[in-house]
Amino acid sequence: MDDNIKEREKIFGTPYAYSIQICLEKGIPLFCDDCLFRELINNEYKIKAFGVQNFLTSALQKDLLKENEYFDKIMELGKLGYH
Numbered sequence: 001m002d003d004n005i006k007e008r009e010k011i012f013g014t015p016y017a018y019s020i021q022i023c024l025e026k027g028i029p030l031f032c033d034d035c036l037f038r039e040l041i042n043n044e045y046k047i048k049a050f051g052v053q054n055f056l057t058s059a060l061q062k063d064l065l066k067e068n069e070y071f072d073k074i075m076e077l078g079k080l081g082y083h
Helices: 003-012 014-026 035-045 052-061 067-079
Strands: none
Touching: 003 014, 014 035, 052 067
């Protein structure tokens, strides 16, 4: 395991450390609902991060999701305790 990952894992925990690593390696944004973590990775690692609901709204606006699919996804999030 990369030393950078080990160090991040000590600070953030395993899921967060691997999320950072993947985003850095692939140059992709992170979809995460942890606002403080999104701010941190943007400031420290210059990784763009977005909330899941923002992602769904954007997909709806770009016609990547139909309105009924959007509402189904929002309902699924609600059932999972998303708020």
